[in-house]
Amino acid sequence: MKENLDAVALESQSVALEAPAIRIRSQRKRLFQTFVRNRPAILGVFLMLIVLSMALFADDWFIAIFQGREPQPLLAPYDPLEQDTANRLTPPSREHPMGLDSFGRDTLSRVIYGSRVSLLVGLISVLIGGVAGALMGIVGGYLGGKTENVLMRIADILMAFPSLIMGLMVLAVLGGGLFNMILAIGIVLAPTFARVAHSSTLSVKQNEYVTAARSIGASNLRITRLHILPNIVSEIVVLASIWVASAIRVEANLSFIGLGVSPPTPAWGSMIRDGTKYLFQAPWVSLFPGLAILITVLAFNLLGDGLRDVLDPKLQN
Amino acid sequence: MARYIASRLILAIPTVLAVLTLVFFVVRVIPGDPATAALGDYASQEAVEALRERMGLNDPLYVQYFRFLADLVRGDLGTSMITGKEISGLVRQVLPYTLELTITAIFIGAILGVPIGIYTARHVNTSIDYAGRVGSLAGLSVPAFYLGILIMLLFAYKFQLFPAVGGGDLGDLKSNLSHLVLPALTLGLIMTASVTRLTRSAMLNVLKDDYVRTARAKGLSEQVVVFRHALRAALVPIVSIIGIWAASLVADSVLTETVFARPGLGKMLVSAILQRDYTLLQSVMVIYALFVVGINLITDIIYSFVDPRITH
Numbered sequence: 001m002k003e004n005l006d007a008v009a010l011e012s013q014s015v016a017l018e019a020p021a022i023r024i025r026s027q028r029k030r031l032f033q034t035f036v037r038n039r040p041a042i043l044g045v046f047l048m049l050i051v052l053s054m055a056l057f058a059d060d061w062f063i064a065i066f067q068g069r070e071p072q073p074l075l076a077p078y079d080p081l082e083q084d085t086a087n088r089l090t091p092p093s094r095e096h097p098m099g100l101d102s103f104g105r106d107t108l109s110r111v112i113y114g115s116r117v118s119l120l121v122g123l124i125s126v127l128i129g130g131v132a133g134a135l136m137g138i139v140g141g142y143l144g145g146k147t148e149n150v151l152m153r154i155a156d157i158l159m160a161f162p163s164l165i166m167g168l169m170v171l172a173v174l175g176g177g178l179f180n181m182i183l184a185i186g187i188v189l190a191p192t193f194a195r196v197a198h199s200s201t202l203s204v205k206q207n208e209y210v211t212a213a214r215s216i217g218a219s220n221l222r223i224t225r226l227h228i229l230p231n232i233v234s235e236i237v238v239l240a241s242i243w244v245a246s247a248i249r250v251e252a253n254l255s256f257i258g259l260g261v262s263p264p265t266p267a268w269g270s271m272i273r274d275g276t277k278y279l280f281q282a283p284w285v286s287l288f289p290g291l292a293i294l295i296t297v298l299a300f301n302l303l304g305d306g307l308r309d310v311l312d313p314k315l316q317n
Numbered sequence: 318m319a320r321y322i323a324s325r326l327i328l329a330i331p332t333v334l335a336v337l338t339l340v341f342f343v344v345r346v347i348p349g350d351p352a353t354a355a356l357g358d359y360a361s362q363e364a365v366e367a368l369r370e371r372m373g374l375n376d377p378l379y380v381q382y383f384r385f386l387a388d389l390v391r392g393d394l395g396t397s398m399i400t401g402k403e404i405s406g407l408v409r410q411v412l413p414y415t416l417e418l419t420i421t422a423i424f425i426g427a428i429l430g431v432p433i434g435i436y437t438a439r440h441v442n443t444s445i446d447y448a449g450r451v452g453s454l455a456g457l458s459v460p461a462f463y464l465g466i467l468i469m470l471l472f473a474y475k476f477q478l479f480p481a482v483g484g485g486d487l488g489d490l491k492s493n494l495s496h497l498v499l500p501a502l503t504l505g506l507i508m509t510a511s512v513t514r515l516t517r518s519a520m521l522n523v524l525k526d527d528y529v530r531t532a533r534a535k536g537l538s539e540q541v542v543v544f545r546h547a548l549r550a551a552l553v554p555i556v557s558i559i560g561i562w563a564a565s566l567v568a569d570s571v572l573t574e575t576v577f578a579r580p581g582l583g584k585m586l587v588s589a590i591l592q593r594d595y596t597l598l599q600s601v602m603v604i605y606a607l608f609v610v611g612i613n614l615i616t617d618i619i620y621s622f623v624d625p626r627i628t629h
Contacts, residue, residue: 040450040451040454153335156332156335157332157335157336157339160332160335160336160606160609160610161336161605161606161609162564162565162567162568162605162609163565163568164565164568164569164571164572165567165568165571165586165602165605168571168586168587168590169340169343169602171590172343172347172590172598173343173346173347245458249458249460252460252463253460253461253462253572256460256462256572256575257571257572257575257587257590258587258591259590269460272462272463272466276466276576279466279469279470279474280470280474283470286463286466287466287467287470290460290463290466290467293459293460293463294455294458294459294460294463297458297459297460298454298455298458301454301457301458302454305454
């Protein structure tokens, strides 16, 4: 009888030991399936891949870099800076599907090259803002006390301004340009990440395994790295994917106002700005880059929505 | 209720103070000397020094800071460095344009967004629901200035229904309103997108609840169930999101005003930055900050009306 019980206990123990592994695998599979079944999210991935390949393969830099020459246009039909002043503001045609701008430059080529600025700013500023903000939130939430108060009040004050106004303010201090714009948008985004990281850290910190880790003498760094970070990372990733869309939009806004990358580097926002001078005469100069912004931002929004549904069903509303 | 509002007002004071301090220091760290910027690169050293003295830039920072606060309390915003005009006068001129634009846009957003959200929530996963979802996501993705350009091309150029640029004459109602239509539509549609999205998900959440099923089981008409029972609960998040979006609408108004070449705070802000008019920049930032704090305050107060669970 006793042996029997032991066997049962042993069996249940081995089941208990194996169960998590099975669950993790099937959970991953289930998450993947949920994502794949989410048609809007797949559309988002598809659109994002198009924009990404536009940015990567606009020219053949990856071959040119080994041959030590200037990159030649690859996906783009023309050099985005090449001017054909005799034919400025020519409407879309077979040779120039999106027409020519006021300098006689090919709009299609400029739209393709322009994806580089948008993606670069969108991705890197979210990376900077996300890391800085998450760090602020985790340190504040974990340490508590005065540190928490100071860090979170800073976040509150930064959030008192709408993102564009805050971005304008930072750029007024730093001056325009690509790097400053990335930094400005990073600073704008950081407080949102700080808030989310802070509140998640607070709730994870309550768990018994954190107390247990501390009681066996784990350092603060070790506890945050091994216990806190893994538990809040999915929430931050979801937030990041949604904020990439916003960052690209803010970049377009700032470029449109005239604080973006310096000309003649093509960026969608500044292309639209140039086009507004000839809006009724040559609407294509503004219309196509705007469409590119719309599609790119939509792609990241769809992707972010899909990721959120999969990783964080609680946040769905 | 009065006590609740009073306590919210008092709580807003530190925020306002912190925001004002931030603006003050941001404007002080902008590279370049304001006096030199105002007089140009060829001004003599004595002239620059005299202007610095007159602008109070030679005083210690804390003196400048308290003077800045004291001036603000008196409603004195100083004079523009570039044009030399009194800023409070400039603001009084353009503020009505920005206010009418944002208020109309919020109104459009609520009037269109809430009913569309309710409708799509009640007809979930139908083709209308899909259209609403795609439409609202597109509305969230489109930059305000691009939507403005599209609307301008369509209604001002193709159909020639409304004027494309300018703000119209404030004294002349017809001129004022006809200039307001297109910018307000631009901002209003962006607002509609977010309100629709939120109303839909808030309603979906509530319609699943037990008390809604109970209400249906009691035999109440669908009308009463949806509007008296479900909507009341769904309104809480909707009001708060309208508040949050109203604040970001203030930012989008900057772009709309730029596209439609419409006088307003946003256009003033952009030209202050581009012309490096630091005193004007500081004042406009202060007004924007007060705007946002004010909107948040109003949202909080409306919130407590809508949600009886919030104790005062």
